Amino acid sequence: MKDSAIYLAPLQGYTNHDYRNLYHKYFGGVDKYFSPYLRFEEGKEHKKSVIKDIHPENNEDLNFVPQILGTNISIFIQLAKQFENWGYSEMNWNLGCPYPMVTNRGFGSALLQKPKLVKQILNDVFTKIEIPLSIKCRLGFENPEEIHELIEVFNGFPIKELTIHARTAKQMYRGVANPKALIPIINKSKASLCYNGDISKISDIESAKTLFNNNINTFMIGRGILKNPFLASEIKGKIYSKDEKMEILKLFHNELFIINSEKLEKSHLLGRMKTHWEYLSYMFENQHKVYKTIKKNKRLDKYESLIDKIFADA
Ligand SMILES: Cc1cc2nc3c(=O)[nH]c(=O)nc-3n(C[C@H](O)[C@H](O)[C@H](O)COP(=O)(O)O)c2cc1C
Known part of the structure; x- marks a missing residue:
């Protein structure tokens, strides 16, 4: 499994910059660290603690990607410019958050049912930003079939990478992830894919790689790493007593x-x-x-x- 890329998932309330930096110091094995989302909305200031969390000063030693959540085009572009100035090589847009306080405002996973709006936002944004944009989404809001129309939309843009948490928003974090739903997407998606959902041991990566016929080799892990912080380096072949x-x-x-x-x-x-x-x-x-x-x-x-x-x- 040494050749797999492992990303630490954004986990609001857990993986802030203190956690990320200490994680990197003591455990390693993670190729990319994502911040929990920065929520943006017209007329609302960004929280100081959130800005601090994504500031380069606090992410110096990490391969780090700030994540944002919202739909306002001008703030989206402002943030992208800020990240460019800070020297970041990627930013990530959250289309997966399932919580009503987010989806009721039309953010996060609510956008999965609005592929036309997603297309319009991406159209407006991609003409104005230089920084590569990646997306993290779910299979759909209500139905795992929704991903297919979204892939058509994403294919119209140079998305750096697409991470799919293999659940619907309706599922929240319940039940099991459905990695099989990614199989028909592998050949359809122009963006390279990263699989996310319920990876908690080395054999889960092995099974996923077999299922995807080695066509997905990038995995984002959240709760599996919180439970076993050694998991990423163990996947990379390190052995500990x-x-x-x-x-x-x-x-x-x-x-x-x-x-x-x-x-x-x-x-x-x-x-x-x-x-x-x-x-x-x-x-x-x-x-x-x-x-x-x-x-x-x-x-x-x-x-x-x-x-x-x-x-x-x-
Ligand atoms: C407490 C908690 C906070 C989360 N915060 C975020 C977030 O800020 N941004 C995001 O894209 N996903 C967030 N997620 C979703 C995770 O990044 C990940 O997609 C999900 O936990 C599935 O992966 P896992 O089974 O490896 O944990 C959060 C999940 C949990 C449980």
């Missing part, structure tokens, strides 16, 4: 905790770390017990000794 993994994981965790304690209010710190542990606990054989113990603890002054004990017992 259990002790090595625990040692690296502990160093990663401790630095993440320090960075978060410098930035967050005390009242938010435990909550943020618990969010990470929802996935990190999968690295432990007694996953449920580990997560339950951490979730139950309400005292910040007890947190570090609790984590030391969890690692010591592993």
